[in-house]
Amino acid sequence: MRFALLLLAIFAAGSTAAQTTYPSRPVTIVVPFSPGTGIDILARTLGERFSARWGVPLVVENKPGASGNIGAESAMQAAADGYTLLMTATSFATNVALAKRLPYDPQKSFAPVALVATGTLALVVAPTSPARTIKEFVELVRAKPGVLNYASTGNGTVQHLTMELLKQALGIDLVHVPYKANAGAITDVAGGHVEAMITPVHTAGPLVKQNRLRMLAVLSAERSPVFPSVPTLKEEGFPDLEVEVWYAMLAPAGTPQPVVARLNSEVQEILDSNEVRDALAKQGLSPVGGSPDRLAELLRTELARWPRVVAKAGIKAD
Amino acid sequence: MEILSNLALGFSIALTPQVLAYAFIGCLFGTLVGMLPGVGPLTGISLLLPVTYGLNPTIAIVMLAGVYYGAMYGGSTTSILMRIPGEAASVMTCIDGYAMTQKGRAGPALAIAAIGSFIAGTVSVVGLMLLAPPIAAVALKFGPPEYAALLTLGLLVLAYLSSGSTLKMLLMALVGLLVGLVGIDQMSGFARFTWNVPELADGVGVVPVAVGLFGISEIMLSARSSGALKVQKPRLADLVPSREEMRASAAPILRGTLIGFLVGVVPGSAHIISSFVSYALEKKISKHPERFGHGAVEGVAGPESANNSATSGAFIPLLALGIPSGAVPAVMLAALMIHGISPGPQLMQSRPDIFWGFIASMYVGNVVLLILNLPMVGLFVNLLRIPYAYLYPFILALCLLGVYSTNQSTVDVWIAIGFGVLGYFLRKLEFDTAPLVLGVILAPMLELAIRQSLAMSGGDWSIFAKRPIAGTMLALVAALLIYNLLSRGWRTRVGLEEK
Amino acid sequence: MPRLLAVLLIAAALLLMVQKSRPARPMDLSDARITAVIVLLLGAATFALERAGYRATVFVFLLVVLAAVERRPPWLSILLSGGFALGSFHLINTVLRVPLPVSRWGW
Numbered sequence: 001m002r003f004a005l006l007l008l009a010i011f012a013a014g015s016t017a018a019q020t021t022y023p024s025r026p027v028t029i030v031v032p033f034s035p036g037t038g039i040d041i042l043a044r045t046l047g048e049r050f051s052a053r054w055g056v057p058l059v060v061e062n063k064p065g066a067s068g069n070i071g072a073e074s075a076m077q078a079a080a081d082g083y084t085l086l087m088t089a090t091s092f093a094t095n096v097a098l099a100k101r102l103p104y105d106p107q108k109s110f111a112p113v114a115l116v117a118t119g120t121l122a123l124v125v126a127p128t129s130p131a132r133t134i135k136e137f138v139e140l141v142r143a144k145p146g147v148l149n150y151a152s153t154g155n156g157t158v159q160h161l162t163m164e165l166l167k168q169a170l171g172i173d174l175v176h177v178p179y180k181a182n183a184g185a186i187t188d189v190a191g192g193h194v195e196a197m198i199t200p201v202h203t204a205g206p207l208v209k210q211n212r213l214r215m216l217a218v219l220s221a222e223r224s225p226v227f228p229s230v231p232t233l234k235e236e237g238f239p240d241l242e243v244e245v246w247y248a249m250l251a252p253a254g255t256p257q258p259v260v261a262r263l264n265s266e267v268q269e270i271l272d273s274n275e276v277r278d279a280l281a282k283q284g285l286s287p288v289g290g291s292p293d294r295l296a297e298l299l300r301t302e303l304a305r306w307p308r309v310v311a312k313a314g315i316k317a318d
Numbered sequence: 319m320e321i322l323s324n325l326a327l328g329f330s331i332a333l334t335p336q337v338l339a340y341a342f343i344g345c346l347f348g349t350l351v352g353m354l355p356g357v358g359p360l361t362g363i364s365l366l367l368p369v370t371y372g373l374n375p376t377i378a379i380v381m382l383a384g385v386y387y388g389a390m391y392g393g394s395t396t397s398i399l400m401r402i403p404g405e406a407a408s409v410m411t412c413i414d415g416y417a418m419t420q421k422g423r424a425g426p427a428l429a430i431a432a433i434g435s436f437i438a439g440t441v442s443v444v445g446l447m448l449l450a451p452p453i454a455a456v457a458l459k460f461g462p463p464e465y466a467a468l469l470t471l472g473l474l475v476l477a478y479l480s481s482g483s484t485l486k487m488l489l490m491a492l493v494g495l496l497v498g499l500v501g502i503d504q505m506s507g508f509a510r511f512t513w514n515v516p517e518l519a520d521g522v523g524v525v526p527v528a529v530g531l532f533g534i535s536e537i538m539l540s541a542r543s544s545g546a547l548k549v550q551k552p553r554l555a556d557l558v559p560s561r562e563e564m565r566a567s568a569a570p571i572l573r574g575t576l577i578g579f580l581v582g583v584v585p586g587s588a589h590i591i592s593s594f595v596s597y598a599l600e601k602k603i604s605k606h607p608e609r610f611g612h613g614a615v616e617g618v619a620g621p622e623s624a625n626n627s628a629t630s631g632a633f634i635p636l637l638a639l640g641i642p643s644g645a646v647p648a649v650m651l652a653a654l655m656i657h658g659i660s661p662g663p664q665l666m667q668s669r670p671d672i673f674w675g676f677i678a679s680m681y682v683g684n685v686v687l688l689i690l691n692l693p694m695v696g697l698f699v700n701l702l703r704i705p706y707a708y709l710y711p712f713i714l715a716l717c718l719l720g721v722y723s724t725n726q727s728t729v730d731v732w733i734a735i736g737f738g739v740l741g742y743f744l745r746k747l748e749f750d751t752a753p754l755v756l757g758v759i760l761a762p763m764l765e766l767a768i769r770q771s772l773a774m775s776g777g778d779w780s781i782f783a784k785r786p787i788a789g790t791m792l793a794l795v796a797a798l799l800i801y802n803l804l805s806r807g808w809r810t811r812v813g814l815e816e817k
Numbered sequence: 818m819p820r821l822l823a824v825l826l827i828a829a830a831l832l833l834m835v836q837k838s839r840p841a842r843p844m845d846l847s848d849a850r851i852t853a854v855i856v857l858l859l860g861a862a863t864f865a866l867e868r869a870g871y872r873a874t875v876f877v878f879l880l881v882v883l884a885a886v887e888r889r890p891p892w893l894s895i896l897l898s899g900g901f902a903l904g905s906f907h908l909i910n911t912v913l914r915v916p917l918p919v920s921r922w923g924w
Contacts, residue, residue, distance in 0.1 A: 034645070036646070036648060061726055063725065064725055177773045178766075187635070207640060541852065712879065728867055731866070
């Protein structure tokens with residue numbers, strides 16, 4: 001009996017020891033995009049809070065390139081001790097659909113830590129467009145297949161694929177005009193050069209308020225609190241097309257379970273703070289959190305969905 | 319006048335000691351960051367962004383704007399002293415700026431760069447203040463065809479950049495254009511020239527090319543003469559620009575300001591080419607174009623001013639419409655939004671204190687930088703007294719550091735080294751390397767714009783002629799081309815005969 | 818599009834070669850040796866950067882250039898190289914929080 005207690009005590013001491021010694025040196029989070037992008041700012045916001053709570057700095061390492069593959073590969077190769085993390089977004093799933101070969105396995109190379117935040121997408125049209133509701137838009141496009149254009153932030157991006165998904169589900173045909181960055185794309189829709197695009201709600205926000213853009217629908221389950229008058233696609237009688245931009249934190253596969261759990265609870269607490277909720281809301285993001293399993297579930301569904309869209313639309317990338 | 323009272327409001331906010339202190343920190347930080355080759359304002363702003371969360375909006379914006387301007391100033395410093403471009407926009411300053419340094423006129427070069435930047439920054443902020451809404455409305459009219467036309471104009475600029483034979487220039491430009499096309503094609507998703515190296519998927523990157531071609535090659539060329547390079551002991555006269563240098567710089571500064579402002583307003587990353595355009599213009603209208611490349615002060619004054627005013631110009635779409643026109647304004651937009659500010663026309667009405675505080679802080683930032691930089695001129699020139707043999711290893715290490723830090727990528731460093739070797743041989747063969755860099759910058763943008771336009775028109779090339787702005791610009795380009803070919807006789811232009 | 822450019826490039830190069838049949842000054846390659854050494858050292862440094870970590874690489878690089886190539890006094894070279902490697906690392910990595918490569922052994 002005493003022996004058992006002793007074992008228990010040692011075991012408890014051992015596991016608490018493991019808990020308190022992490023983190024004992026700076027932690028790096030790899031952001032596979034350039035500084036200043038939404039995901040980078042999110043990572044830095046989290047980083048500041050982590051550093052304050054742990055007393056150990058969390059450093060952001062930007063490794064942009066190949067739509068996030070370079071950063072992902074680098075994180076995968078790091079030691080699975082919890083000192084290297086990866087911040088990733090929806091492109092993580094869409095890349096799988098596009099690339100012939102990936103240097104990593106999206107399911108097996110990483111351990112999910114936490115789903116951090118999500119953002120809502122919206123369908124916007126140029127102010128010069130005759131369509132005032134989503135129904136009118138669909139009719140307009142069906143009447144002129146292959147004539148009207150839509151913008152996106154590039155071939156293979158979430159905006160592009162989402163619009164293709166929309167085209168397939170709604171039975172409409174729009175011509176794709178890719179841009180290099182969101183700024184150029186949205187400016188041209190506002191200028192009436194291109195008819196429509198899918199864009200995050202908060203990016204379109206200022207322009208919609210100035211009547212330089214018209215928001216026809218949001219692609220979430222519920223209406224956006226920022227634009228309560230804009231219907232969801234579901235409400236308008238169209239098949240349930242929910243697409244969200246999501247941001248998540250991953251760790252290399254094999255990172256010890258207690259470390260993952262600790263990280264997850266930290267993220268949860270940070271996301272619960274008013275300051276962070278506020279900052280996120282201002283960027284149009286909703287904090288999520290939840291257990292690592294929730295993230296795993298999301299990854300599964302996303303990884304199943306996008307290859308179908310890509311195959312049907314015939315999109316290729318190298 | 320209402321504007322004056324608004325400005326007064328803005329200044330009363332901007333000139334408090336606390337705000338000034340943060341402006342100073344931002345400028346200092348920005349200058350340090352800008353001096354690192356390749357690391358530019360984007361990195362600097364992103365680094366300080368989380369620090370600003372707890373600060374009040376005005377202070378946060380002032381500090382970040384300070385970083386932006388500071389980085390532009392810092393970039394010119396390394397360009398002039400070491401011929402290493404701090405960022406893509408400083409490339410033109412390297413040419414005549416470094417030539418001036420070699421002649422012992424580093425101090426005046428730095429001073430003129432600082433003064434020109436200050437004047438340009440201030441004037442352009444005035445322009446921003448007065449003209450933001452109407453200009454923004456015009457900027458919206460710029461779609462892909464107009465953009466393509468503008469960039470074609472930029473290509474024409476190449477013709478005026480060369481100091482040697484047009485044919486050599488053409489060769490350089492073509493190489494640059496080809497290099498610029500490396501990467502995944504935006505429209506089809508196919509990878510071109512990437513040889514399965516994932517880091518090349520997004521293109522070669524101007525920074526490694528510029529740093530290698532200009533900075534590293536320069537060191538390779540000068541390393542041997544390390545003992546013989548003259549150690550300059552600066553007298554006061556060497557720190558201050560001479561009367562004629564000042565006089566010669568006046569007009570280029572004004573012209574540069576105007577050019578930079580106009581080019582900067584166009585949404586997109588076209589503002590990088592403002593310094594190239596300014597340089598070409600100065601060279602074209604100068605009475606002694608052969609001086610360019612050997613230390614013509616106009617070659618520093620013009621591009622530097624163009625740079626700074628393009629910076630302010632780039633903010634116009636952001637402030638007036640709420641649309642960021644490039645990566646840096648996009649981060650500023652994020653920063654503004656995090657602090658609860660939604661830029662756009664309503665900003666002026668709903669939060670005049672923020673809007674005018676921002677404008678006032680841009681003035682303040684310019685002044686702070688001038689005060690910061692002018693005394694440092696003496697310090698920097700003294701740095702040059704260190705024998706080159708001690709200096710260049712550290713410069714090389716700095717290049718390594720700077721190029722690596724941009725993308726955390728050794729591939730970038732390899733590219734820089736490769737272009738350094740290329741630059742070495744090109745300089746030996748008397749090729750002018752600037753058109754190459756311009757080609758790398760222009761190629762991806764131009765090709766994308768053309769193909770977007772075609773996608774929009776369904777493959778119809780006449781879209782360029784049918785749209786008024788694009789059509790006018792292209793007609794202008796054509797006219798300039800014809801004028802040039804006819805004026806000096808095309809045979810000498812093509813270099814088939816000696817002039 | 819790249820094919821178009823490639824064709825133009827080759828055409829221009831050929832034209833240039835035709836034109837350059839005038840005697841030109843032979844290329845002054847007297848400093849080729851030191852250039853080659855610098856390039857080799859830079860290459861080695863780049864190769865080592867992520868494997869050996871920033872500080873070690875920069876330290877060795879500077880040391881070799883200062884002491885071996887430029888033949889400056891060894892004690893001074895060590896001092897300057899070490900100072901720069903450590904100082905710049907501290908400034909960039911710790912103060913500015915831009916990560917620099919750190920090798921597996923923590924250096």
